[in-house]
Amino acid sequence: MRALKQHELSLADRLADMAVDALIDEADLSPKPALVDRRGNGAHSDLHLGLMHASALSLWPMFKEMAEAALDIGEVGLPLREALGRIGREGEQAMLATTQGVNTHRGAIWALGLLAAAAALEPRAITLTAAKLALLNDRFAPQPMSHGAQVAQRYGARGAREEAQLGFPSVIQRGLPQLHKSRRENAGEQNARLDALLAIMTDLADTCVLYRAGTEGLATMQQGAQAVLDAGGSATLAGRRQLHELDLQLLALNASPGGAADLLAACLFIDRLDGAL
């Protein structure tokens, strides 16, 4: 049978491809501080790279369904928000079935799900549209005492929900500009992506880090990421030394910046969309 050419795929197919590619690129990127990568498991005893790949692939039908729902419903409003919530919860179940109960991509389902739906609906205003969707209240969403909810109670950090409701400032104001800057400076693609992750980490209230390592962990993450960039970034010897130092410090605190990793995937997704729609 003849293979389908890229332009023969539906928009929803292409968005799902790009979302999964972004997740796989994020997982493969190395060396990421205290995160799962090609070197190992970072600060996680229950995760490894193969599981991150399997989890990413299990989410392809969910991203496609989200983009299709956006195209079918055709406007931002409660019907679309609640459809995305239902599809997201089903996607989460598919992820948990694949990983045997390990939470690999909960934050990514949220961020990339909203962005994929927004890209289908309004390709010229993706983060604004995603923010409008995130601001709507899904009446059917359960209110579990998630790690994020516990951190919100304890530290007042509103995490993934607020990041989306504000239109992904960590991606738009930090990750993407750094990605483009490091590319312009010929850092090399992998170093540019590492620099984008670090830029996201400099200012993010990552609820994964707060849950595991409190405000000390968060300050270590933010200041350590800034130190790498100040030293010249991942492409320089001085920057690599700082990056190694940050890895050791976060591992010692058992602090994993999983929220920043999801936002790097969001950043790579938006970067890929540029010119592709």
Ligand SMILES: CC(C)(COP(=O)(O)OP(=O)(O)OC[C@H]1O[C@@H](n2cnc3c(N)ncnc32)[C@H](O[C@H]2O[C@H](COP(=O)(O)OP(=O)(O)OP(=O)(O)O)[C@@H](O)[C@H]2O)[C@@H]1O)[C@@H](O)C(=O)NCCC(=O)NCCS
């Ligand atoms: C609306 C939700 C976002 C609910 O979020 P909430 O804040 O209540 O709770 P969590 O489920 O704890 O957090 C969501 C995940 O978002 C990532 N994240 C963290 N901080 C930020 C941030 N500042 N900005 C953006 N994203 C952030 C993070 O995901 C990564 O971490 C996961 C691992 O976390 P955790 O389970 O805590 O892991 P461990 O410490 O390793 O656990 P133990 O080993 O100790 O047990 C990993 O999966 C990464 O993805 C947060 O976890 C939304 O989640 C929601 O309502 N979902 C329901 C379905 C829905 O409506 N979907 C909508 C579809 S569009």
Ligand SMILES: Nc1ncnc2[nH]cnc12
């Ligand atoms: N590479 C990674 N390591 C650990 N947690 C993550 N959550 C999303 N990506 C991750």
